[in-house]
Amino acid sequence: xxxxxxxxxxxxxxxxxxxxxxTIQQLVEIESPSDxxxxxxxxxxxxxxxxxxxxxKVQVHRAEEFGNHLEVRFGRNHFHDAKSILLLGHMDTVYxxxxxxxxxxxxxxxxxxxxxxxxMKAGIALMLHVIETMLVGSGGRLPxxxxxxxxxxxxxxxxxxxxxTEKLARDSAAVLxxxxxxxxxxxxxxxxxGHYQLCIKGKASHSGLDFEKGQSAVLExxxxxxxxxxxxxxxxxxxxNVGKITGGTRVNVVPAEARASIDVRIAxxxxxQEIERRLHGLKPQNPNCKIEIxxxxxxxxxERTAGVAALYAKATEIARALGWQLEEAAVGxxxxxxxxxxxxxxxxxxxxxxxxxxxxxxxxxxxxxxxRRAALLAGxxxxx
Ligand SMILES: [Zn+2]
Numbered sequence: 001x002x003x004x005x006x007x008x009x010x011x012x013x014x015x016x017x018x019x020x021x022x023t024i025q026q027l028v029e030i031e032s033p034s035d036x037x038x039x040x041x042x043x044x045x046x047x048x049x050x051x052x053x054x055x056x057k058v059q060v061h062r063a064e065e066f067g068n069h070l071e072v073r074f075g076r077n078h079f080h081d082a083k084s085i086l087l088l089g090h091m092d093t094v095y096x097x098x099x100x101x102x103x104x105x106x107x108x109x110x111x112x113x114x115x116x117x118x119x120m121k122a123g124i125a126l127m128l129h130v131i132e133t134m135l136v137g138s139g140g141r142l143p144x145x146x147x148x149x150x151x152x153x154x155x156x157x158x159x160x161x162x163x164x165t166e167k168l169a170r171d172s173a174a175v176l177x178x179x180x181x182x183x184x185x186x187x188x189x190x191x192x193x194g195h196y197q198l199c200i201k202g203k204a205s206h207s208g209l210d211f212e213k214g215q216s217a218v219l220e221x222x223x224x225x226x227x228x229x230x231x232x233x234x235x236x237x238x239x240x241n242v243g244k245i246t247g248g249t250r251v252n253v254v255p256a257e258a259r260a261s262i263d264v265r266i267a268x269x270x271x272x273q274e275i276e277r278r279l280h281g282l283k284p285q286n287p288n289c290k291i292e293i294x295x296x297x298x299x300x301x302x303e304r305t306a307g308v309a310a311l312y313a314k315a316t317e318i319a320r321a322l323g324w325q326l327e328e329a330a331v332g333x334x335x336x337x338x339x340x341x342x343x344x345x346x347x348x349x350x351x352x353x354x355x356x357x358x359x360x361x362x363x364x365x366x367x368x369x370x371x372r373r374a375a376l377l378a379g380x381x382x383x384x
Contacts, residue, residue, distance in 0.1 A: 004137055006321040009378045012133060013371035020129050020370055021112060023050075027121040028105045028114035032067070032152075034092035040067025040152040043091050047124065047150060048072075054132055055140065056148070063160045067091065067152030071168070074131060075145040084145035085384055086172035087127050087377075088165065088336055089120055089179070089352075090154030094359050103361050111355065111364040122365045123178030123352030124150065130377045143382045147172065151336060157298055158336055169340035169347075174311055174384050176377065177337040178352040182329035184369070187350035188312050190302040190341075191237060192272065193334040194264035196279055196295035198224060203288065204249075204256035214254025218247040220289040221258035224282060228262060231278055237267025238275065239332075264297065265332050269342065272297045299334035300342035307346030311384070315348060318379035322372060351377055 004012070013020070032043040044067055048058045056072035063069060070091070073084070093116030105114040112122070127148055134142055149168050151161035158165065169175055179187070200221050205214030231240050240262055247258025262279075266272055276296065284291050302308075312328050319326035329350065337349035353373060355365035 003143065003382055006318050006375050006379050009133070010322055010371055010375040013129070013374040016129060016133070017367065017370060020125055020374070021107065021367065023125040023128055024112055024117060024122050024365070025105050027124055028117050029100060031095065031097050031100050031115065032091050032093055033096050034066065034094070034153055034156045036097060037065070037067050039097060040092050044068050044070050044150070044152065047091065050128055051148065054128075054135060056131075061164055063152060066156075066160050069152055069161045069164060070150040071164070072148040073145070075142045078141060079145040082145060083171060083173040084147045085381055086168055086175045086340070087146060087148045088175055088177045088340065089123050089127065090151045090336065091124070092152050092155050093119070094155050103363075107367070110367055112367055113364045115363065118180045118353055118355040118363050118365050119358040120179050120352050122355070122370070123180065126352060126370070126374050126377060127178060130374050130381070133374075134378055134381065146381060154336055158339070161336070162339055165336050165339050166343060169343055169345045172345060175337065175340040175345055175347040176351050176380060177335055177347065177349040179335045179337070179349055180352050180358055181350045181354045181373070182331055183327070184354050185327035185329040185350065186312065186315060186348055187331050187337070188308050188328040188348065189267070189304040189330040190334055190338055190349065191265040191267050191332045192269065192297055192301035192338060193299045194266070194272070194275070194295065194297035196262040196264060196293055198260040198262060199292045200224065200258045200284075201290045201292075202254070202256050202286070205254045207252045207254050211254065215286060215288040216254050217258035217289060218255040220284055220286050220291070221245060221247055221260060223285040224291065225260060227282060228279070231275060236271065237265070238271055239265045262295075266297070267301055268303065269300050272300065299338040302338045302341035302347060302349065304330070305341070305344070305346070307344070308341060308348065311346045311348040314383055315376060315380060318376055318383065322375060324372065326376070348380075351380075
């Protein structure tokens, strides 16, 4: 039996659309905010049994602070030597428990709505249905070994899952990330992300009686913010955003302390050191104030390496067979694909659902795009 063409896959997934929507509903209605372990674990248990029913070998990686991470392997016994393909995603969302009552799962205007539907429960549903379809179409055997890894803490920096993601990536020929598409495009590069905290210590005094004895930490912070903003270099894809400041106690007190939180984005790994060095090299303008900077680059950038470009080329070939011109995008946001790409493992991101409003109350997925995304993923698994 010849493997199905992308067009045949597409027609099949088109007929399956309602089943895919049922799965999306099941996943959306189990709320899973990153900071509630029991909630994410509930979703993990359901997914473990769904993937288990398909014959996947499920391994639960226990995490203490966050939900457990879920690894599922298919086809290990058939292809022991060959490296597998890693499908990567996350189960957690940014929405607190109870959001579902304000923005319930619904189907309207050709879209499916609900908390986390785009980022990225529809992506997980695509994984499930693509694996199921490929197994059915080939007598219970995938064309190659596939590992699925679903983490519980992506929206809060992936601290507890990163090491496992990296280990699985090292054993993989390629990593396909089912995060939302950018428009309809896949993501071939993502900026690296860092967070820093700046703390300034000055000296408090009465602003009327002892003004001269005070050393204003707030004034010093104002100077520092201007210095930090000068590090932004849009041409090189480097941005620094002082997104939050606090300082002072009362209007009639010269403030002894002030703080700022800084979000850093870099397009190239080699810029990380320079930004790090320059932030640590900040000098107080007022020598009587002390400044301290903590933090670092959390996600290295996902750069468009030759391996990434080759994966994208394969994806465009499959898309072309579906009569579709698949674009690529470079984005400023990070994902777990940043970790795998930084290890040099070919990574293609944004293979998940098409929609809008991630992390917002109009978060939704375009239903008509689901069959095409599923056919693209199935094609990639067969072709890589
Ligand atoms: Zn996401």
